[in-house]
Amino acid sequence: MVRWEPGAPERLQKAALELFATRGFEQTTATEIAQSVGLTERTFFRHFSDKREVLFYGQQLLVEAFLAGVAGAPPDASPIEIVAAGLESAATFFPDENRTHSRTRQAVIDENPALQERELHKLATIGTTIADALRARGVDELAATLAAQSGMTVFGIAFTRWIREGETRSLAGIAADVLGELVTLTGKATRIGDA
Amino acid sequence: MVRWEPGAPERLQKAALELFATRGFEQTTATEIAQSVGLTERTFFRHFSDKREVLFYGQQLLVEAFLAGVAGAPPDASPIEIVAAGLESAATFFPDENRTHSRTRQAVIDENPALQERELHKLATIGTTIADALRARGVDELAATLAAQSGMTVFGIAFTRWIREGETRSLAGIAADVLGELVTLTGKATRIGDA
DSSP states (O other): OOOOOTTHHHHHHHHHHHHHHHHOSTTOOHHHHHHHTTOOHHHHHHHOSSHHHHTTTTHHHHHHHHHHHHHHSOTTOOHHHHHHHHHHHHHTTSOGGGHHHHHHHHHHHHTOHHHHHHHHHHHHHHHHHHHHHHHHTTOOHHHHHHHHHHHHHHHHHHHHHHTSTTOOSOHHHHHHHHHHHHHHHHHTOTTSTTO | OOOOOTTHHHHHHHHHHHHHHHHOSTTOOHHHHHHHTTOOHHHHHHHOSSHHHHTTTTHHHHHHHHHHHHHHSOTTOOHHHHHHHHHHHHHTTSOGGGHHHHHHHHHHHHTOHHHHHHHHHHHHHHHHHHHHHHHHTTOOHHHHHHHHHHHHHHHHHHHHHHTSTTOOSOHHHHHHHHHHHHHHHHHTOTTSTTO
């Protein structure tokens, strides 16, 4: 009989991040993570396929936050405006009290090329899911892909700024500014397209 | 004494792609790749750290093509216009006679999540290099990052379209159209920024 472990994934995630940050990702084993919070290796592998995945726990919730924003955008919103609504909703997933946690997680990822690749893959997957949601709203394929990927660019840049030491603005505020800058920038490309 | 092997990397790359496409990436070893073109495993590892890297040979030349375009943009070009010049230059790296090769390579990558992650990392690295080049031209940090990453988004979407079965337009032409669409799209975001 499998025993139910209330909050085990969250406890493992917190413990893993602490060990990764202090000892290094490579030097920490799944067994050590589990033991540090009084759990077994077997429990660890019931929740995560490997130690790398601990850092990506919660990805589905972030996707859902994005999609909720997309679904809530006004019917007449343009593709970029729909993405803006998605970004605003996704930002609620990162309240200011999580900034230190997010900063530590990013520092662990920045130290390890394989983790960087996994993070990029995560963001690309979220982008694909948002593009699908835009298409489901009737946005054509190219516009949906461009708007969704631009949204992920804005999200990535805003997130990097949000976790900088000394930054006090909310992620939602920074993301809105970065998206505004993208709109301004492309508005200056007067020799391109029909804009 | 190390014997000079003229064209060995190119021969290994061509052989690897054929084996990956027919047998599968996982099922092909570095030794088999080398032997299929009459070279030794040692020669293989003199050029590539592992079989994955064979698929990413030439990345530096692509970066240089992007940078040459950036360097050649008019002094008064806006950040997005500079990126457009980089894209046009990078596209010369993919003449139409390479389309079948690129399509086969992409099919191998699409089959393997680790290769997809490596490919995303490659594109992100190119984006960072272009952002650095924009900053060196005096573009501020946010605009440089946004313009460079948007350029990589456009490149990625254009490349995916270029290798579609039946597509006959050049990569340069497709990239210009996709960038134009991005400019048009952001121009419709009238409720965002000051554009």
